[in-house]
Amino acid sequence: MVTVPGYANDLTLAAQLADAADKITTARFGALDLAVRRKPDRTPVTDADTAVEDAVRALLSEHRPADTVAGEERGGSVPDTGRAWVLDPIDGTKSFLRGVPVWATLIALVDGGEPVVGMISAPLLGRRWWASDGDGAWVRDHAGERRISVSAVAELSDAYLSTTDLGSWAEHHSRERYLALVDACWETRAFGDFWSHCLVAEGAIDLAAEPIVNPWDVAAAQVLVTEAGGVFSDIHGRPGFTGGSALSANSLLHSPALELLREPGK
Structure with missing residues (x-):
């Protein structure tokens, strides 16, 4: 992974968090004993969702103990000041449940109310995207690692x-x-x-x-x-x-x- 000064250490940590998440999600994808319940908003949550968030929170507690953490499953809020990690352990839980491989773990670092690091890992798609403030956006897939940019379509x-x-x-x-x-x-x-x-x-x-x-x-x-x-x-x-x-x-x-x-x- 290409890293540069600024939020480089946080980006490296985000990749480590995504690696830990991928191990859990890929092991639980398609599991016959997957435990599922419905939250008050009727969206599903699985044991994989909570296991990922717990694992990522544990790593953040070790490596960034002063930072706030807010996640979909365990709660927390994003302050207007300071640093906060924002987690979605499995974005696309409905797909995860149905055996559709379009889901990902989303990890962001928000600093002073603005997202400055983003890590999106979709292991069953074989793709991982990341970006950090001022350092561009990147993807890694079967073709390797490359910088990405939006289209120039004008109409x-x-x-x-x-x-x-x-x-x-x-x-x-x-x-x-x-x-x-x-x-x-x-x-x-x-x-x-x-x-x-x-x-x-x-x-x-x-x-x-x-x-x-x-x-x-x-x-x-x-x-x-x-x-x-x-x-x-x-x-x-x-x-x-x-x-x-x-x-x-x-x-x-x-x-x-x-x-x-x-x-x-x-």
Whole structure:
């Protein structure tokens, strides 16, 4: 892995945390004795989710005892000042449960309220993405390790768009506004969750939009997309990972996409 000064030591640690997570998730993927329960918001959580978060928290307690930790399964909040690690042990738990290999562990370091390190590891896809403040965005896959950047597509009519679930737009924003964006774009898919934003950072697709997210879903994605030269905001145009929704794009498409997603009178 290429590292440079700044947050290099934190990036190296994030890779070690991802290695530990990968060992747990790959061992539990497809396990017949996988324990599953539903959280109050009806989303599933498995014994693998909690085992990963516990393992990562233990390593952080050893290596960064002064830092705050906030995770999907064990709680915690991200302060406006100081350093906080933000964890999603398995992003894409529904896929994990069904035997679909599109899931990842997301690890971010937030410093002073801004994500400065992002690590996204998808072992069954054979891919890992990472970025740190000022040092670019990177991916490692079967072809090796390389720096990545967003696309240069300039028109929505030529753009490739992805979301997570069409049904969530009706519940959390506006199905009609999302379909207006769909109609304006060249091609649409639902790669879902972390992968949509990673593909934007790679320049493989041009837009990723989600009407509802939690901070741990997108903190790592924010630094990856912005370090790849893209723009990351919520679907109302407010920058950052705490707005409850997400839109990532190259700088040419972000504003036109926001205009179509905006509800009349808002």
